[in-house]
Amino acid sequence: MTRPPKERADASRNRAAVLDAAARLFAEHGVEGVSMDQIAAAAGVGKGTLFRRFGDKAGLAVALLDARERVLQEGILHGPPPLGPGAEPAERLAAFVDAYLDYLLEHLAVIRMSEAGSPGARYRLGAYRFWHRHVAILLDGTPDPEHAAHALLAALSAVHVTALLPELGERRIREGVLRLARSLRRTGGGTPGRSWAGGAPPRVSFRRSQGE
Amino acid sequence: MTRPPKERADASRNRAAVLDAAARLFAEHGVEGVSMDQIAAAAGVGKGTLFRRFGDKAGLAVALLDARERVLQEGILHGPPPLGPGAEPAERLAAFVDAYLDYLLEHLAVIRMSEAGSPGARYRLGAYRFWHRHVAILLDGTPDPEHAAHALLAALSAVHVTALLPELGERRIREGVLRLARSLRRTGGGTPGRSWAGGAPPRVSFRRSQGE
DNA sequence: AGAGGAAACGGACTATAGTCCGGCTATGGC
DNA sequence: GCCATAGCCGGACTATAGTCCGTTTCCTCT
Numbered sequence: 001m002t003r004p005p006k007e008r009a010d011a012s013r014n015r016a017a018v019l020d021a022a023a024r025l026f027a028e029h030g031v032e033g034v035s036m037d038q039i040a041a042a043a044g045v046g047k048g049t050l051f052r053r054f055g056d057k058a059g060l061a062v063a064l065l066d067a068r069e070r071v072l073q074e075g076i077l078h079g080p081p082p083l084g085p086g087a088e089p090a091e092r093l094a095a096f097v098d099a100y101l102d103y104l105l106e107h108l109a110v111i112r113m114s115e116a117g118s119p120g121a122r123y124r125l126g127a128y129r130f131w132h133r134h135v136a137i138l139l140d141g142t143p144d145p146e147h148a149a150h151a152l153l154a155a156l157s158a159v160h161v162t163a164l165l166p167e168l169g170e171r172r173i174r175e176g177v178l179r180l181a182r183s184l185r186r187t188g189g190g191t192p193g194r195s196w197a198g199g200a201p202p203r204v205s206f207r208r209s210q211g212e
Numbered sequence: 213m214t215r216p217p218k219e220r221a222d223a224s225r226n227r228a229a230v231l232d233a234a235a236r237l238f239a240e241h242g243v244e245g246v247s248m249d250q251i252a253a254a255a256g257v258g259k260g261t262l263f264r265r266f267g268d269k270a271g272l273a274v275a276l277l278d279a280r281e282r283v284l285q286e287g288i289l290h291g292p293p294p295l296g297p298g299a300e301p302a303e304r305l306a307a308f309v310d311a312y313l314d315y316l317l318e319h320l321a322v323i324r325m326s327e328a329g330s331p332g333a334r335y336r337l338g339a340y341r342f343w344h345r346h347v348a349i350l351l352d353g354t355p356d357p358e359h360a361a362h363a364l365l366a367a368l369s370a371v372h373v374t375a376l377l378p379e380l381g382e383r384r385i386r387e388g389v390l391r392l393a394r395s396l397r398r399t400g401g402g403t404p405g406r407s408w409a410g411g412a413p414p415r416v417s418f419r420r421s422q423g424e
Numbered sequence: 425a426g427a428g429g430a431a432a433c434g435g436a437c438t439a440t441a442g443t444c445c446g447g448c449t450a451t452g453g454c
Numbered sequence: 455g456c457c458a459t460a461g462c463c464g465g466a467c468t469a470t471a472g473t474c475c476g477t478t479t480c481c482t483c484t
Contacts, residue, residue: 010450
């Protein structure tokens with residue numbers, strides 16, 4: 001997009017080597033059990049390179065998830081209903097929760113890492129902003145869709161689900177979040193487009209701006 | 213409770229010195245801007261002492277919050293309605309959300325630190341378990357009060373509120389969480405006491421077990 | 425009061441995240 | 455094919471969390 005100066009050959013070679021090594025080591029020793037030094041060594045690059053390119057461990061996790069994430073985003077934007085456009089908002093919301101939980105549970109540890117950079121890092125991720133925007137649109141007509149969308153996503157955060165998993169199990173979590181989504185939609189009542197009380201209206205722009 | 217061996221004099225003297233120093237330094241330079249070394253030095257104790265007693269920075273934050281937290285817990289257990297016993301569950305829930313947000317916003321940075329130890333630390337805090345238990349009871353009659361209570365508390369986590377504050381402002385957050393609480397209660401329908409699907413019934417015991 | 429032992433003390437030590445900058449190499453112009 | 459340079463490379467360096475264990479202090483029992 002904004003990359004007229006082509007990426008140098010050594011740079012892209014190293015990028016690939018790092019992602020490879022990281023994926024392998026994470027799978028082998030768990031995300032928490034691998035240090036950045038180890039990744040750099042396994043990839044055959046220096047530590048400086050690693051950090052220059054990915055910022056920190058969270059950024060590395062984000063890069064690893066990038067591909068899988070786009071699949072879900074594609075399904076939402078241009079896939080078949082009920083996840084994609086065409087179905088009723090209520091159905092789309094349920095489909096999103098289901099698909100997101102599939103994605104989340106499949107990559108729980110890496111997603112947790114990607115959301116755990118600096119405090120509040122999660123809310124600044126391009127991906128988060130995408131999910132939030134999507135959910136807020138599907139909650140249009142309820143009193144404060146922006147806040148409600150944040151609340152729903154809070155119940156879908158990696159640490160939250162990780163903590164609840166041993167206590168409640170996957171099934172109760174799925175049903176619980178679906179119920180939450182339903183009840184948020186049922187909370188209608190405020191004037192459809194202007195329910196935020198005081199302050200500026202919600203921002204509407206979404207810009208794909210994941211690192212790099 | 214389980215503490216027959218009395219605390220040694222030097223121990224309690226040092227405990228007080230550390231809490232003092234920590235409170236002062238946190239207020240002065242912000243929670244993030246103070247290292248454990250600095251706290252130890254300011255308190256005139258060794259680093260080993262600091263960690264032996266509080267475990268880590270999060271544990272220190274928990275200890276600092278202890279007193280304020282008990283006030284809220286007292287209000288819930290034995291205070292006047294609507295926060296205390298006597299009012300309708302719906303009212304008590306609203307009162308809890310309000311009181312909790314007062315507490316949270318007053319000590320946001322320290323609470324954030326207390327919840328940010330190891331990943332998922334928040335869910336293991338004695339205080340969290342107390343709030344969860346209370347909310348779950350007030351949600352009795354809805355399909356899965358345990359999960360719903362976790363979801364409501366997720367919208368009240370320190371990082372969540374911190375991230376939403378600049379975007380939505382205090383007022384929209386307060387109203388949003390109150391609305392969420394209301395809609396969770398309105399989601400009734402499941403058989404009042406047995407709505408968890410499969411798996412063991414929710415645990416009912418609550419034990420005050422905040423470290424030390 | 426004094427001895428004995430349990431518990432606390434404290435600072436040197438390790439491990440890890442993240443920074444910095446001198447040196448090198450791929451690339452594009454000639 | 456050769457040169458200049460933008461941008462990448464890499465490892466030494468810093469800061470901080472957290473551990474370990476020999477030493478010191480307090481409490482109890484006689």
